[in-house]
Amino acid sequence: MCGVFGYLGQSGQAAREVLAGLQRLEYRGYDSAGLCVVDADHHTRVIRAVGKVNNLRVKTDSMDFSSFSTGIGHTRWATHGGITEANCHPHTSQSGRFVVIHNGIIENYADLKAELIAKWYTFQSETDTEVTVQLFEDMFDGDYQSTMTRLVQRMHGAYGLVFIDRDNSWVLFGTKKWSPMVLGFGTDARYISSDYRSLIGLIDDYIILEDGDIFQITSDNYQILSEGHLADRTRQIVDESEKIAELGDFPNFMLKEVFEQPRVLEDVFRGRIDFSSYSLHSDTLAHIATLGIKRITVVASGTSYHSGLLGKYYLEELAGIPVDVVVSTEFKYKKKFVTPDELYIFVSQSGETIDTLDSLKIVKEQGGHVFGIVNVPGSAISRAAGQGLFTRAGTEVGVASTKAFVTQVACFLFLALYLGQKNGLDYRKYREIIDGISKLPEAISTLLLQNEAIKQVAEKYAHSHNFFYLGRAHELVIAMEWSLKLKELAYIHSEAYSSGELKHGSIALIDAEFPSLMINWGGILSPKNASSAEEIRARGGKVVWIIAKWDTNKHIYADTIEFDSLISELNPFLEVVILQLWAYHIANSLGRDVDKPRNLAKSVTVE
Ligand code: F6R
Numbered sequence: 001m002c003g004v005f006g007y008l009g010q011s012g013q014a015a016r017e018v019l020a021g022l023q024r025l026e027y028r029g030y031d032s033a034g035l036c037v038v039d040a041d042h043h044t045r046v047i048r049a050v051g052k053v054n055n056l057r058v059k060t061d062s063m064d065f066s067s068f069s070t071g072i073g074h075t076r077w078a079t080h081g082g083i084t085e086a087n088c089h090p091h092t093s094q095s096g097r098f099v100v101i102h103n104g105i106i107e108n109y110a111d112l113k114a115e116l117i118a119k120w121y122t123f124q125s126e127t128d129t130e131v132t133v134q135l136f137e138d139m140f141d142g143d144y145q146s147t148m149t150r151l152v153q154r155m156h157g158a159y160g161l162v163f164i165d166r167d168n169s170w171v172l173f174g175t176k177k178w179s180p181m182v183l184g185f186g187t188d189a190r191y192i193s194s195d196y197r198s199l200i201g202l203i204d205d206y207i208i209l210e211d212g213d214i215f216q217i218t219s220d221n222y223q224i225l226s227e228g229h230l231a232d233r234t235r236q237i238v239d240e241s242e243k244i245a246e247l248g249d250f251p252n253f254m255l256k257e258v259f260e261q262p263r264v265l266e267d268v269f270r271g272r273i274d275f276s277s278y279s280l281h282s283d284t285l286a287h288i289a290t291l292g293i294k295r296i297t298v299v300a301s302g303t304s305y306h307s308g309l310l311g312k313y314y315l316e317e318l319a320g321i322p323v324d325v326v327v328s329t330e331f332k333y334k335k336k337f338v339t340p341d342e343l344y345i346f347v348s349q350s351g352e353t354i355d356t357l358d359s360l361k362i363v364k365e366q367g368g369h370v371f372g373i374v375n376v377p378g379s380a381i382s383r384a385a386g387q388g389l390f391t392r393a394g395t396e397v398g399v400a401s402t403k404a405f406v407t408q409v410a411c412f413l414f415l416a417l418y419l420g421q422k423n424g425l426d427y428r429k430y431r432e433i434i435d436g437i438s439k440l441p442e443a444i445s446t447l448l449l450q451n452e453a454i455k456q457v458a459e460k461y462a463h464s465h466n467f468f469y470l471g472r473a474h475e476l477v478i479a480m481e482w483s484l485k486l487k488e489l490a491y492i493h494s495e496a497y498s499s500g501e502l503k504h505g506s507i508a509l510i511d512a513e514f515p516s517l518m519i520n521w522g523g524i525l526s527p528k529n530a531s532s533a534e535e536i537r538a539r540g541g542k543v544v545w546i547i548a549k550w551d552t553n554k555h556i557y558a559d560t561i562e563f564d565s566l567i568s569e570l571n572p573f574l575e576v577v578i579l580q581l582w583a584y585h586i587a588n589s590l591g592r593d594v595d596k597p598r599n600l601a602k603s604v605t606v607e
Pocket of ligand 1: 350400485
């Protein structure tokens with residue numbers, strides 16, 4: 001959450017580079033954006049704008065930045081203080097000499113602020129961040145790193161801080177704890193960013209900073225202090241195959257990423273499943289299979305938590321291993337019983353989610369086996385886990401997770417097959433699933449051809465204020481995932497429910513204005529779902545049925561979206577695509593920004 005970006009390089013380039021960097025970091029928060037540039041004559045310019053980076057761009061369009069070689073910029077996801085210009089970063093110290101940008105939360109900011117106010121400091125904002133720059137100025141002893149060392153001793157919480165000094169345009173300095181930060185080295189410039197991918201194309205190599213690092217960079221030197229000593233961090237070479245995601249012909253990233261799913265489902269299994277010999281390949285899983293795992297706990301948040309719930313279904317059904325799935329925010333503070341025969345799986349698209357990361361660290365400290373299912377290589381969770389499966393979905397720009405979700409589920413399916421073949425999974429079932437996986441990309445491509453038909457049904461319901469998403473067994477998880485998507489994309493209230501549970505209370509909500517989506521591929525629970533649909537209909541409710549083409553009960557539903565169902569284990573991959581398009585079209589027809597829904601950010605680095 002929040003993106004920080006710093007540039008130190010060519011005269012006249014700072015504002016342009018910072019704005020471009022902010023555009024690439026905008027997924028981290030888009031409540032407001034701001035920048036500060038400094039030149040060799042000690043001029044600074046701080047410009048801030050509420051809203052997206054484009055508002056800042058418009059504000060800076062006619063300004064002359066030709067003398068500025070150094071700059072910092074910030075995209076904000078508001079924590080402390082409303083979405084106002086006064087609360088936008090950067091924040092400036094009392095004298096105007098130091099300027100800061102911050103990603104994180106300073107938990108003891110109120111105490112520090114009171115202390116500074118007692119010393120006659122005045123504050124311009126309601127933010128926790130402003131305290132850091134005021135306190136830095138108050139403590140400044142002429143040396144950035146020694147002052148920073150003392151500053152971090154005073155702050156509790158999470159931070160990625162980058163400072164600029166009006167009196168020295170040749171230097172940027174700062175520190176980080178829990179919030180991600182990289183230093184990037186280009187031919188003519190140096191960069192600091194919350195995300196390595198924002199620097200692709202600009203740099204040759206980079207350093208991922210560790211918690212507690214205090215850095216100082218100039219155009220020809222850099223220094224990192226860790227626990228008072230000079231740290232020798234590895235400079236990693238940029239992977240040239242990584243590209244900045246581009247929209248192409250799509251109107252937004254969400255739709256593009258939905259349509260990328262056939263391809264990412266090929267990528268996630270490539271080299272892992274040999275479809276001709278029905279063999280599975282993974283050195284990591286070969287090691288996991290030797291550990292004698294008897295229980296698994298999955299820890300994740302949001303959509304990644306839902307993929308864990310589908311993982312539970314696969315691991316229990318196919319590998320016969322009992323699984324608990326816990327949301328990271330709860331897991332972190334609950335009592336843990338870490339044993340040597342248990343595997344802890346941490347799932348995260350971004351690899352940054354703070355509660356998932358902290359939970360992982362706690363289990364690791366207690367000697368547990370940890371395993372990551374992560375999309376972003378080099379991210380904090382992938383590094384801390386040390387072993388796991390990358391989901392290979394590529395950069396996911398849309399804030400609502402789509403293609404990352406299906407690849408997470410694919411990783412769980414692969415893991416369940418791998419452990420299942422060791423634990424006596426029926427070979428016919430094993431082959432049937434592998435055959436099904438080989439056809440999955442094609443099946444999803446075919447389903448995507450129904451986009452227009454799904455749009456037409458979805459738009460009929462776009463003005464409903466409430467929805468039930470109903471299903472049974474693993475289809476209930478799909479219901480949960482897409483209830484979440486409807487809320488975050490369309491800002492419409494919805495609830496996921498086991499269709500069988502409805503009559504135990506919640507059916508009281510049903511009336512003609514409260515539609516239900518029933519997700520059902522036609523298995524043994526199909527007649528039960530049909531009964532629940534009848535009960536809703538009898539009370540004047542409408543049921544939209546996401547249904548296998550061959551189902552004969554279509555007359556009882558208000559609307560149907562039909563699909564060619566696969567075997568039970570693989571239908572979630574199809575159902576989720578239908579519901580992605582459903583939520584997308586409802587949100588789009590209501591004029592929502594599907595790539596950047598309100599109040600959200602793509603990576604959650606604060607508690
Ligand atoms: C919803 C969504 C979020 C994330 C959650 C965890 O569409 O994307 O619910 O799944 O914030 O994020 P990661 O997977 O990055 O740990």
